[in-house]
Amino acid sequence: MAKKASTSDRSDPKKNKSLATRMVMKKLPGAKASEIVGTVKKEFGHTINPNMVYMIKAKTNMAADGRAKKTNVQNDTPLTSAALWVDAIKLGRQLLKSTGSLANATALLKAIDG
DSSP states (O other): OOOOOOOOTOOOTTTTTHHHHHHHHHTTOOOHHHHHHHHHHHHHHOOOHHHHOOOOOHHHHHHHHOOOOOOOHHHHEEEOOHHHHHHHHHHHHHHHHHSSHHHHHHHHHHHHHH
């Protein structure tokens, strides 16, 4: 059997529950799920479950979670081999011994860097 041609308009909040929910969430950023459910029902006529609101919030937060994006590590750090890492660890250990504490070593590195 052939597929039906899709007649739903994904950009119309009257036909798309998720879009309607996202629009209400944008208007009422601090609203509780039950308030969003009521507003979606009143404005767009959709009956949704509070779990749908939580799912949409979670997916929205996953898209903009603030984590640093992966970059090319070789361009960001000169430590490109295991031998260089071992040397860096030895230097770090030597710095800790010479400064006496992690706080002093951190303060020294911040002073040098900035």
